[in-house]
Every structure is written in C-alpha cells, then in structure tokens.
Amino acid sequence: MERTLVILKPGTLQRGLVGEVISRFEKRGLKLVAMKMKQLDQDILDVHYAHLKDKPFFPWLCDGMMAAPVILCCWEGFEAVKVVRAMAGSTNARNAAPGTIRGDYALSAQENIVHTSDSVENAKVELDRFFSPEDYCEYPSPLNQYLYAPDEK
Ligand code: UDP
Numbered sequence: 580m581e582r583t584l585v586i587l588k589p590g591t592l593q594r595g596l597v598g599e600v601i602s603r604f605e606k607r608g609l610k611l612v613a614m615k616m617k618q619l620d621q622d623i624l625d626v627h628y629a630h631l632k633d634k635p636f637f638p639w640l641c642d643g644m645m646a647a648p649v650i651l652c653c654w655e656g657f658e659a660v661k662v663v664r665a666m667a668g669s670t671n672a673r674n675a676a677p678g679t680i681r682g683d684y685a686l687s688a689q690e691n692i693v694h695t696s697d698s699v700e701n702a703k704v705e706l707d708r709f710f711s712p713e714d715y716c717e718y719p720s721p722l723n724q725y726l727y728a729p730d731e732k
C-alpha cells in the first residue's frame with residue numbers, strides 16, 4: 580500500500596476544520612498510520628517549499644504556515660498519493676471543484692486547507708522530513724476485504 584503526507588494547515592486548525600478534513604479521508608477508506616501536531620519553523624519550510632523560494636509570495640506562504648501549529652498525517656491506501664491529491668483539488672481554491680476539500684472549504688490560492696504530496700517519490704521524501712520510523716503505528720485492517728479487490732494492494 581502507498582503512503583502519502585497530508586498537512587492540515589494553520590487555518591484549518593484555527594477555523595475548526597480539522598475533524599471535517601480528517602473525516603473525509605477516513606470515510607474514503609484511507610488508513611491513518613501516523614499523526615502529530617507541530618509548530619513549523621522557517622528552516623523546515625525552506626526545505627519543504629524549496630520549489631517556491633523564488634516566488635514573490637514565498638514569505639507570505641511561510642508566515643501562513645507558521646501562524647499556528649499544523650497537523651501532520653500519513654494516510655495509507657492503494658494509490659493513496661493520487662487519490663489524496665485529487666481529494667484536495669486545485670491549488671488555487673477558487674478554481675477547485677466543489678466536492679474537493681479546497682473547493683468546499685477555501686477561497687484562496689495560499690490559505691487552502693491542506694498540503695498533499697504530489698508524487699510517490701516526493702511522498703517518501705516528505706514523510707521522512709516530518710516522521711521518524713517510530714511515529715508509524717501498525718494495526719490490523721479488518722475492513723480491507725470490503726474496500727479493495729484482492730489485486731488492489
Ligand atoms: N501558493 C500560493 N500562491 C500560488 C501558488 C501556491 O500561495 O500562486 C501556496 C499554496 O499554499 C500552496 C503552496 O504554496 O498550497 C505550495 O504550492 P504548490 O504549487 O506545491 O501547490 P500544492 O501542491 O499545495 O497544490
């Protein structure tokens with residue numbers, strides 16, 4: 580099974596949407612295998628958002644990500660990276676389709692509720708950035724036979 584990183588951004592915590600957003604992933608059938616709350620700092624954001632460091636909005640983006648703690652989650656499932664990415668919707672929430680997380684809860688290109696890993700390769704790098712091996716919990720998945728066909732692993 581694939582694993583992907585979701586970060587519930589500071590605005591999600593402040594607006595009381597943590598439960599709503601986590602509930603969406605749970606209801607979809609994804610498995611929560613690690614979760615923690617953390618105050619991010621500039622050093623980790625310089626690495627996490629390195630691909631945006633030359634953008635004019637980079638300082639605002641970092642300020643927004645440090646404005647309150649974030650909730651870090653690792654979700655597991657068959658093709659979880661693309662499934663979660665599609666659930667988040669377009670980066671600019673004003674363009675995000677209704678029914679997606681951003682399309683239902685946000686109006687901004689910056690303040691857009693969640694970070695989601697954009698590829699299997701980046702998911703591995705990002706999960707290692709925020710989680711240690713001991714942060715992951717192993718527990719049975721008794722409903723998997725109702726969520727997946729035998730070849731969907
Ligand atoms: N962002 C922004 N303005 C933009 C593009 C991105 O403020 O024009 C912010 C936004 O919070 C986004 C984050 O930078 O979630 C990372 O950008 P990326 O292109 O990786 O989008 P994502 O993968 O989050 O959809």
Ligand code: MG
Pocket residue numbers: 695697
């Ligand atoms: Mg991204």
